[in-house]
Amino acid sequence: MTQKRWYAVVYMFGVTAFFSSMIIGLARVTAERVHANEQLALERAVLTALGQAQGKTNAEIHRMFVEEFEPMPGDNSFKWVKDGTVVGYAVGIAGKGFWAPIAGIIGLKPDRRTVTGIAFYEQNETPGLGAEITKPAFRRQFEGLELAPGPQPISIRPYGAQLDKNAVHAISGATQTCMRLEVLINEDLRQWLEGPAEEAGK
Amino acid sequence: MSPNGAPAGRQIIIDGLWHNNPVFRQVLGICSTLAVTNLVLNTLVMCAALTLVLAASCLTVSLLRRFTPRNIRMMVQTLIIAFYVIIVDTSLKGYWPEMSTALGPYVGLIITNCIIMGRCEAFAGTSEPIPAMIDGFFNGLGYSVLLLAIALPRELLGMGSILGIPMPYFSTGWDRWIIMVMPPGAFFMLAVFVWICRSIKPRQETAQ
Numbered sequence: 062m063t064q065k066r067w068y069a070v071v072y073m074f075g076v077t078a079f080f081s082s083m084i085i086g087l088a089r090v091t092a093e094r095v096h097a098n099e100q101l102a103l104e105r106a107v108l109t110a111l112g113q114a115q116g117k118t119n120a121e122i123h124r125m126f127v128e129e130f131e132p133m134p135g136d137n138s139f140k141w142v143k144d145g146t147v148v149g150y151a152v153g154i155a156g157k158g159f160w161a162p163i164a165g166i167i168g169l170k171p172d173r174r175t176v177t178g179i180a181f182y183e184q185n186e187t188p189g190l191g192a193e194i195t196k197p198a199f200r201r202q203f204e205g206l207e208l209a210p211g212p213q214p215i216s217i218r219p220y221g222a223q224l225d226k227n228a229v230h231a232i233s234g235a236t237q238t239c240m241r242l243e244v245l246i247n248e249d250l251r252q253w254l255e256g257p258a259e260e261a262g263k
Numbered sequence: 264m265s266p267n268g269a270p271a272g273r274q275i276i277i278d279g280l281w282h283n284n285p286v287f288r289q290v291l292g293i294c295s296t297l298a299v300t301n302l303v304l305n306t307l308v309m310c311a312a313l314t315l316v317l318a319a320s321c322l323t324v325s326l327l328r329r330f331t332p333r334n335i336r337m338m339v340q341t342l343i344i345a346f347y348v349i350i351v352d353t354s355l356k357g358y359w360p361e362m363s364t365a366l367g368p369y370v371g372l373i374i375t376n377c378i379i380m381g382r383c384e385a386f387a388g389t390s391e392p393i394p395a396m397i398d399g400f401f402n403g404l405g406y407s408v409l410l411l412a413i414a415l416p417r418e419l420l421g422m423g424s425i426l427g428i429p430m431p432y433f434s435t436g437w438d439r440w441i442i443m444v445m446p447p448g449a450f451f452m453l454a455v456f457v458w459i460c461r462s463i464k465p466r467q468e469t470a471q
């Protein structure tokens with residue numbers, strides 16, 4: 062019977078249906094956990110960008126995020142409010158990387174000009190090259206930058222180039238990742254800076 | 264594996280670990296050997312995942328071997344392997360997200376690891392379920408031993424640590440060989456270990 066042509070087709074359908082339904086079942090069971098993990102990665106990125114995540118456990122991060130952060134217009138952007146005053150902003154940045162989407166957070170001081178840091182919660186760039194954007198050596202460069210007015214708040218310059226107050230060095234060997242990162246950071250920063258301007262006066 | 268008849272349990276184990284070691288004998292699974300061995304922890308998780316997937320796939324392929332038409336057997340094998348890989352991947356995403364991020368695409372790439380398809384085709388497809396599972400498990404272990412042997416010196420010489428724990432001397436007085444944790448380091452270490460292991464083998468054969 063196993064030699065019949067219809068048997069092969071029916072068998073393949075049967076086997077596929079069986080294994081697929083088991084996987085769907087498992088995905089259902091873990092969906093909530095996976096979602097919670099993604100949310101926590103975002104919360105950790107927000108606090109890291111504002112220099113607040115160091116030495117904190119997941120539970121502490123979640124508590125601080127829930128208590129002190131308010132969502133703002135713009136994807137995944139938040140206002141850090143302490144005792145009624147705004148002490149910082151977390152601006153969501155997202156866009157296409159070289160291989161896959163990159164998503165992260167840029168932290169700003171209440172003056173909306175000084176950068177406190179940057180952190181990524183989603184990326185799939187080449188390990189050792191593009192993925193180095195998540196390493197402290199690259200991220201530390203953003204601390205203390207001052208956004209430039211105009212279309213290019215932040216610029217990523219080739220290694221060795223003279224740097225202005227709004228510029229960082231790119232990663233050698235990861236030109237594509239850095240170019241795309243510069244584009245996505247500037248697009249989202251610009252949008253955010255233009256967006257809730259009237260709200261800032263409140 | 265002995266050429267005639269089904270090999271006994273002990274023979275399967277020794278074959279998988281040494282005589283027929285997937286990495287330095289069958290030269291399978293080299294891509295992941297090169298990719299994940301720069302940190303011992305990543306290597307450990309990768310090895311555990313691969314061994315699990317390999318043993319489970321071999322068992323399942325063997326269980327289904329009488330019902331599977333020969334002309335579509337490789338499709339069925341790929342489906343079974345992908346099934347177990349997705350289970351491992353989903354479980355890591357749910358219960359160990361840090362490791363899931365660290366291993367990135369490599370877990371998914373277990374599907375294409377040639378060791379699994381190789382063992383399913385060469386052994387599990389024609390053997391009883393239990394020997395097939397033992398064969399898969401010990402081939403996985405043989406792969407793991409060599410991967411760890413490569414990962415230990417790479418992390419030690421390149422980062423001065425093992426499992427992320429700084430080692431005496433290597434974390435302080437040692438001038439780190441960064442190249443060891445970069446891709447070329449993997450080629451160097453793999454070549455050295457294949458050379459060492461293959462040099463030991465002929466003497467054993469004459470002894471037998």
